[in-house]
Amino acid sequence: MLIKQLSIFLENKTGRLTEVTDLLGDAGINLSAFTIAESSDFGIMRVIVSDPDKAKQILAQKGIAVSLTDVICLQCPNTPGALNKTLQLLSAGGISVEYMYAFAVNEFAQVVIRPDKIQECISLLQENHYELIKADDFYAFKEK
Amino acid sequence: MIWNETYECLSRKEMRELQGKRLFNTVERVYYNSPFYRKKMQELGITPEDIESVEDLAKLPFTVKNDLRDQYPFGLFSSPMSEIVRLHASSGTTGKPIVGGYTRKDLNIWSEVMARTFSAGNCDRGDMFQIAYGYGLFTGGLGAHAGAERIGASVIPISSGNTEKQIQLMTDFGTTALCCTPSYALYLAEMIDKMGVGNKLKLKAGFFGAEPWTEGMRKELENKLSIKAFDIFGLTEIIGPGVAYNCSEQNGLHFNEDHFIPEIIDPNTLQPLPAGEVGELVITTITKEGMPILRYRTKDLTSLNYEKCSCGRTSARMDKIRGRSDDMLIIRGINVFPSQVESVLLEFSEAAPHYHLFVDRINNTDVFEIHVEVRPEFFSDHLSQMLNLKKKIAHRIQSVLGISAEIKLVEPRSIERSTGKAKRVTDKRNIYNQ
Known part of the structure; x- marks a missing residue:
């Protein structure tokens, strides 16, 4: 992840x-x-x-x-309040975001996040059934 | 006005004789009182008896800034501490400060040469002097103060800074003569303009020094403040301000030759150069007791003119300083050596010791920027850490150099590497070429 x-x-x-x-x-x-x-x-x-x-x-x-x-990339619905919900989850879990950047078009938004406690952040998001984009999805390009 | 016609207008022949006599006394004094100078003279195989006239000056050893540092604090004193009544010191930006010790007689000489300076600017007991040089270890404040008191002027010892108060007192007290650095004077002029109190000023003269300034700055100061602007030259090593001064002809700076002998040497061969040729200014004190100095290499490049001035003075006149024979920069009145910046950068593992200094003068204020290369292995993804690095370097520069600088982090290997002597300075002020 x-x-x-x-x-x-x-x-x-x-x-x-x-x-x-x-x-x-x-x-x-x-x-x-x-x-x-x-x-x-x-x-x-x-x-x-x-x-x-x-x-x-x-x-x-x-x-x-x-x-x-190391960063993570989250995919979340491109709907009002979706990002807010995620951020609330992180802050409730005691994880702070050092920086992030995102882009959304059509139904999904991709959000790159650099959290302070990256492993805890991944576990927290996975427990809550968030979809994290795998590194291979980015790296796969080279095999094409 | 001439304060001391006897000495300021002495014939060249009489001046040479007086200098010869005083030089011998000084050489004798240091030979028997300063182990440092005795050793230097013994190494050259000379004794005080070898100094028969001022022509023998060139036989004497040079003194350089490092000697003063090596002898810190009192190694160059030729008077016991019981005779020393005052101590001054340079800002000490290159490590140890340069210390000056004054006997009562030295203070008397100092106020005398400053009295000559102010008289040459047509000031007397009827004037109100505002001394806006810093008071304290710096020689500017107290040096100017003593001279202004000596001519009987009313003295406002306001020291530097606090611009609004400066302007308030200037208008309320009716200041007629201002003493400060030329760049501060320009700043004051701007503030006066902004506050719209120019018509309340009674200023007629300004005595500016402690940093190089151009003819352009002189014109600007004279226009903005409706004054005549006079240049003062001096250095802590010799006495402080008052070594040489402008008369109202403003055509060179008259050397107080009965106290300080100027020479011009070729900085490479160290041989004396004839009058009119540009070289390094070397100064020997011939009346000081506390800390006499033989042949001090100032590193300032200038020339001397021995022709009688139309003001009536016969003393040698020093031309405007044309530059430096070393890499020292004077920024906002503070001496800065590139090597000091290097030593600060070496304290930071994140920064490479590759740097470039940029100096400019914008709105009459010196702007000092240091470009520092980031070491790739210490590069951090965190903007805050990088900004913090900038802040830490700026802080150290401020505390070591005594001057603030804008730090700019640049990419690794982006600063030009040189195979010979690195060119580490870009000075856009062009202060020596106007």
């Missing part, structure tokens, strides 16, 4: 993002989701890719500061 997310340190410079996406694209790595957390002079790009280990290696070779972070 754990998904390895790439976290990449990027300066706020024009063209920096394309350099990274170029490198990953050339290596045949697919991006499934990403977000950028920004501060005034730098940002942290967080990406879910088809081959995180390879992606990390490629970027690190180019001298880019990169690390792998």
Whole structure:
């Protein structure tokens, strides 16, 4: 259930993002989701890719500061209050969310969550019959 | 106005003779009272008897900033502590501070040279002096204070900061002369403008120093504050402010040559250069008792002019400082060496010791930015941790350098590597070339 997310340190410079996406694209790595957390002079790009280990290696070779972070990806109905219910469950379970990003279209929303206690979070969600997307669903892309 | 015509207008010949005599006395004093200088002279195989005139100055050993640091705190004193009545110190940003010890006579010399400075700016007992240099260990406040008292002016010892109060007293008390750093004066000018109290000012003169400033800044200050702006030059190692000063011709800074002998040397060969040539300024004190200094290498690049000034003074005039022969930066009046930044960064395992300093002057305030490379292995996915790292570095920079800096984290290997001497500074202020 754990998904390895790439976290990449990027300066706020024009063209920096394309350099990274170029490198990953050339290596045949697919991006499934990403977000950028920004501060005034730098940002942290967080990406879910088809081959995180390879992606990390490629970027690190180019001298880019990169690390792998475990996250989970939840699938929940694209209906009013659905996310709220999930978040209430987590907070009642004493789990806090460090950051999350999500996207919804049609009937489902995919929510990437970085909780503070990841194993407890997974158990809690599974006990309550939430659907977590498996890492392989993202990684599977490379076999296609 | 000339405060001390006897000495400020002495003929060149008489000045050389006086300097020769005083130089001998100083050399004798340090030889017999300072083990540091005795050793230096013995290494060069000279004794005080080798100093027969001021022409022999070049035989003497140099003193450098590190000597003062190595001898911290009192190793260069040539008077017993019982004779020392005052101690000052530099901000000590490169580790140990530079200490200056003054005997009663030294304080007297100091107020004398500051009295000359203020007289040269046409100020006297009828003036109201607002001393907005910092009082305390820094020589600016108390140095200017003593000189202003000596000419009989009314002195407001307000010290630095508290801008609103500064402006309030300036208008209420009718300040006529302002002493502070040029950048603070510009800030005051802006605030005065904002508060719309410019028409209530009685200012006529400003004595600005402790940091390099341009002709452009002078013009701006003179226009904004309706004053004549005078440059003061000095350094803690020598005495503080009052080593050299502008007269109303504003054509170079008159050296107080009967107390401090200036020389210009080639910073590479260390050989003296003829008048008019640009080189490193070297200063020898010839009347100080507490801490006389032989041939102090200031690292400031300038030239000397021995022609008589149209103000009537005959003393050597120092040109505007053109730059530094080392990598020291003066930012908001504080001396900063790139090596200090490096030593701070080495304390952080998350940061690589690759950095670049950017200095600029925006709205008349020095802006100081440090780009620091993040080490890939310490890169954290947490924005808060990265921001915290920035904050921690900024805090250490502030406490070690005594000046705040904007820290910018940059990507690994993004700072240019150099095979020779690393270029670690970009100074966009262009203060020496205007």
